[in-house]
Amino acid sequence: MSKTKRRLTESKVDPEYRKGRSAGYSLGWTDGHWFGRCEAVARKASPVPVKRPIHVLYVTSGKGYPYTPLDNGIVETLKLIAQQVTLVVPDDDIVSVAAAVRPDMMLALDGMHLSHEKVQAINALGIRTAIWFTDDPYYTDITAGIAVHYQHVFTLERNCLPYYANSGCARVSYLPLGVFPGSYRPRNTPHSMRGEISFIGTAYWNRVELFNRAIPLLAHRRLRISGMWWDRLAEYERWKGLIDLDKWMEPDETSEKYNANRIVINSHRAHDDETFNQNSARITAVSPNPRTFEISASGTLQLTDWREDIAQFYVPGVEIVTYDSPEDMAAKVDYYLEHEEERQEIALRGLYRTLRDHTYVSRLNQLMDLTMNG
Structure with missing residues (x-):
């Protein structure tokens, strides 16, 4: 087709189609570029197993x-x-x-x-x-x-x-525990799943207290919470549209949810929750939970509460981001959602560290x- 005929043909195309095509091309390039960066990190970081x-x-x-x-x-x-x-x-x-x-x-x-x-x-x-x-x-x-x-x-x-x-x-x-990369890894998730912030986990009472205060600070964002017992929230009826109540997910689906969100929140269990634990010695917990490694292996930015041993596994502020209160969490969510390049760089460094060491x-x-x- 000659250039003249191509211009005439394109001039008859519906403007909305051209607009959608342009937006789709840009979005596809962005997704492909990000996924390619994740793949490059994974290939560089992953050790070759030796029997x-x-x-x-x-x-x-x-x-x-x-x-x-x-x-x-x-x-x-x-x-x-x-x-x-x-x-x-x-x-x-x-x-x-x-x-x-x-x-x-x-x-x-x-x-x-x-x-x-x-x-x-x-x-x-x-x-x-x-x-x-x-x-x-x-x-x-x-x-x-x-x-x-x-x-x-x-x-x-x-x-x-x-x-x-x-x-x-x-x-x-x-x-x-660490992570199994066969389940938790970067994925190019469908756009219908995409959001900004996610938390997946059971609503132990310390997490209920955290999100009772945090949800009003995050509700202006695209937030999803998934897991058991979230009807324990003080204002569950108000926020239930944000919650997938009592939903259990296999690792592949969990990893997809992590990938679909720009920030994933981690909150550790309390060692002294007498309604569920059997820890009469009151041994305090200082070490990271398995979710710490699973989130970072999925190639998204992790925002986690502080535990003393986290610094043994990740450099805070470089490979992972920590918070010390609901207000601090909300402020950091806003910051990293507005500073995409910083968010991506921390996520990539966390991915590299996880696949190399954890x-x-x-x-x-x-x-x-x-x-x-x-």
Whole structure:
């Protein structure tokens, strides 16, 4: 087609079509450019897994959702870094399996559904045993009685180290969960899902108190809250249009929600919530929750409440942003939504740090080192 005919043809096109085409092109370029930057960071940061000549017998939590995604992520990662992985559930005849396959070590997640007798029998076979606790310090009344049966205890809460040692555990190590990038990763989410601010999680009472004060400060923004029990809010009827009440999401959908929002808020559980916790020792929590790593792995800006150990894993203000009150949170939300370049740079640095240092590959390599070399 000649240039003259093309101009004549385009002049007859509906102006609204041309306007939409121009806007769509710009939006597509912006999305593609951002996703490309995330992919470049991911390729640079992600270590190449190396298989070890180790056979791991892995015992799932046996609890189902929400523990199933943790089990799946750990199993898939073990397959990348261990020569052989044998998978069992707590109700299996684990002792017979272990006697037959002779693994180098047994790793149990959570351990609440695995009998002490089975663990002791595995120990008697001369197989190294380890357990990884996922919910410390919230159920330490229960886990203290479980931990003593394992040769090595791993906890995601640093303040639980002396507690388990004083309970009679010979070897205890601090090992936060980290993230499985197969589930939590940058995604080019549909525009129908896009928003500005998101929080996903159960409405424990400290979070209810936080959002009772924060929602009026954030309501002028595009805010979505998802999770159990949010009808506990003092003005739930007023704000229920912002809330996906009692919605449970699998990791892929959660990651999509994180990606769809420019800022994702993190709020840790309280260690002294007597309505839910079983922590009579009142062990305070100073370590980051698994969501800390999952949000940052999704390539969005994380705004989290402060915990002492966060600075061990991310540089505040550089790779992650912290807040110390609802008012501080709201002010920082406004700031970063109005300073897009800064928001993106912090999100990318957080993504890089997470994929370099805080994936299950990194964590499970540490776990195997400590278990096998101790």
